[in-house]
Amino acid sequence: MKDPRKIEEILNKPIYFDIDKALKRGWELFKAEPAILVIYTILVVGLSGGVSFLFEDFSTIFSLLVGPALTAGYYLLGNRISRDDNIEFSDSFEGFKFWFPVVVVSLITGLFTIVGLIFLILPGIYLGVAYSFAMPLVIFGGFEFWTAMELSRKLITKIWWRFFLFLLLLLVINLVGALFLLVGLLITIPASYMMVYAAFEDLSGDLLDEDTSGDSPIFTHESES
Template sequence: MQNENENRDNIPEYDFDIIEIVKAGWHHIEGVKGIFLASFVVYMVVVIILQIILGIFFPSPPPPAEPNLVNQQIVTILSYPVVMPIIVGIMMLAIGYSRGESIEFKSIFNYYHLMGKLALAGILIYIMTVIGFILLILPGIYLSIAYVFTMPLIADKGMDVWDAMELSRKVVTKHWFKVFGLFFLLSILMLLGVLTLGIGLIWAVPLLFFTLYGLLYPLIFDGVEV
């Protein structure tokens, strides 16, 4: 029992340079931007369709009227069983590509057998983060970054939901400010991509997924037994 507890608490050591890992991500996405962009477009289309359909049953008035926040939260949560497996599929594209595997667009639909676990993880992360923001804002910011590897840990390592959340949180906490800095920089690049009439997203979307999940995730977790 003691050895099991030691293994459970054995958080992998890692370190990285924010600028260098972004440069590496930029170099590695050459030639595969299309598959990541197409996958993200499919994800966004599915999200929009679900928002429209669920919005019929849980309506929220358009601006400038006050939005129905409760209905918005219900729509978001009800969409998780459908959208979470797709976004995880995109994460796993990046992870697979970094490991030298052949990647295919259709593989983004390979994770619906984990629909229940991924939806539950999404709901728990959402609730924990919202509670964090309600309390003091800073806990919400901390948790929103700390849980960033939960989904691939479930899909890649077969972990249970809470164990994956906790391992992600403990690992990210080791270098939380660096992970936050990386996430912030990639988010700025995404924003710039939007501001260039979406043209910049051709580079920004693949860069975000591959840097976080194709480079940083394997750097931390490849070779780690859980």
Template sequence: MNQAKIQRIIESGVDFNIGDILGKAWEMFKSRALFHIGFMVLIGAIQASFTLYLLDYSSLYSIFLAPALFSGFYLVANRQSQKVYIDFQNYFDGFKYWLNLVTTNLFSAIVIVLGIICFVLPGVYLLVGYMFCLLFVIFGGFDFWTSMELSRKLVHTNWLKFFLFGLALLALNIAGFLCMIIGLFVTVPMTYLAVYILFEELTIDAIDEEPKDPVIYV
């Protein structure tokens, strides 16, 4: 992924249709529903294990396991988009980027919390702004600070639209929770698929002609 091309995209500004993104996420989810639900069940089981038996270590799960696990949805979404063969083990490919994902997730969370402490609004701005930071780590190969800044700058070009997109995803997951919680096994994967689809559509012109990583938008 070419950083100069990303900068040009940022300078030109971005726009998108929220309904279209959610519709594409639903279609992507349906095409591999059993895989997505199965992996979400696995994540739920891991989270439940920490809550029930390892509560004192639950922060370790959030810091060291969750970023790589949930990034599995991004990586499988990429393979779906490129019509590449998918195996269930591909959901664990996030651990190939483990250190950078953990670092980026931790630092972005710290900055967001500091922003919330500073009159709340800066935290809300950054919470939306860092929507794509993990994706820039995985598909761009950037370090944590570059990924955070590229994400923030990209979102800043149309922050209100991204905020509304985030609200739509929140409403989707609230609906999933209200469906006897089981609905979250559908809505959480859809959330990650939707974020990936939006990221791909916005940054597709920044892809190098000969990417070094074969997973990146072949």
């Protein structure tokens, strides 16, 4: 893990976010493994819908305790695809290896965002966007939740309006997907996650060590793979 002082030096450097590059790179990642990503999305949507329909009282618990690990699965698949690894469908569930940290960071970022929305709305919108990389930083950087949240906030704040526009474009993409009898969402949802991962990979720069050991995946930038 990087020295905190080195991280501050990196964050003080100018950052440019190329929206078009993130969209194209994310689409390339999706096209590399469309079958696995679509099937995984069917599973995720099916589980969420099934729990909500059959066990309505437990749907919130499912979203809070299982949803983050399922979301982490998308980022881990994106990382594997970016590294040109051989991928099997079982790899989709590697997010559960990071169950506790991703649940914690998801709960805390969600709580902060909701509180911001309740009180003044704008702070909630700001935090909702700024914490977009908190989970990937937990997964790939091995940071504890607060450090990951602050690194994400400081990084995205430097290009907040561009990143907000990027997320709005992803929202539009998914709305278009929903118009096609919701079937289009099976493509736009995983493609959107790949695009967010591509943006994370591009913007994270030297925040992450490439020699990550243990169970954490090795993080390799596109330009270095």
